[in-house]
Amino acid sequence: MDFRIGNGYDIHRLEEGRKLILGGVLIPHEKGFVAHSDGDALIHAIIDALLGALALGDIGTHFPDNDEKYKNIDSSILLKNVINLINNHNYEIVNIDTNIIAQKPKLAPYISKIVENLALLTNLNKNQISVKAKTNEKMDAVGECKAITTNCVVLLKKIKY
Numbered sequence: 001m002d003f004r005i006g007n008g009y010d011i012h013r014l015e016e017g018r019k020l021i022l023g024g025v026l027i028p029h030e031k032g033f034v035a036h037s038d039g040d041a042l043i044h045a046i047i048d049a050l051l052g053a054l055a056l057g058d059i060g061t062h063f064p065d066n067d068e069k070y071k072n073i074d075s076s077i078l079l080k081n082v083i084n085l086i087n088n089h090n091y092e093i094v095n096i097d098t099n100i101i102a103q104k105p106k107l108a109p110y111i112s113k114i115v116e117n118l119a120l121l122t123n124l125n126k127n128q129i130s131v132k133a134k135t136n137e138k139m140d141a142v143g144e145c146k147a148i149t150t151n152c153v154v155l156l157k158k159i160k161y
């Protein structure tokens with residue numbers, strides 16, 4: 001098979017006094033993610049999409065959240081590990097398309113910085129990475145600013161030698 005598609009989803013609770021990190025970018029906000037790792041829900045969705053594309057399990061099987069090794073870990077490191085795994089299976093990323101659903105803060109000012117950082121982490125061009133942000137129309141936990149959700153679709157193609 002030359003092409004594989006994967007999708008990923010994540011949700012993290014928000015609490016006051018925590019850091020809000022999305023795509024490796026620290027975003028100023030009064031609330032941040034409650035998580036075992038740094039809580040970067042965008043990178044977590046990308047990781048699950050990458051693993052899903054090759055049917056390699058999920059983020060929890062590769063990086064268990066009860067393992068002290070991963071406490072407060074920078075999710076960028078986990079993403080790099082997973083990209084190495086994908087490459088070792090002879091696949092590379094064609095493109096990544098993501099959504100961040102957050103009632104607050106307004107993410108528009110940070111999108112280009114997030115795309116740039118993800119391009120650096122993944123070794124892709126910026127035009128291969130899409131990050132879109134929307135609110136939840138004030139509905140449910142996301143709309144009430146209690147959580148942020150993310151989702152991601154990736155396309156992989158076989159590396160030709």
Ligand code: MG
Pocket residue numbers: 010011012039040041044
């Ligand atoms: Mg997560």
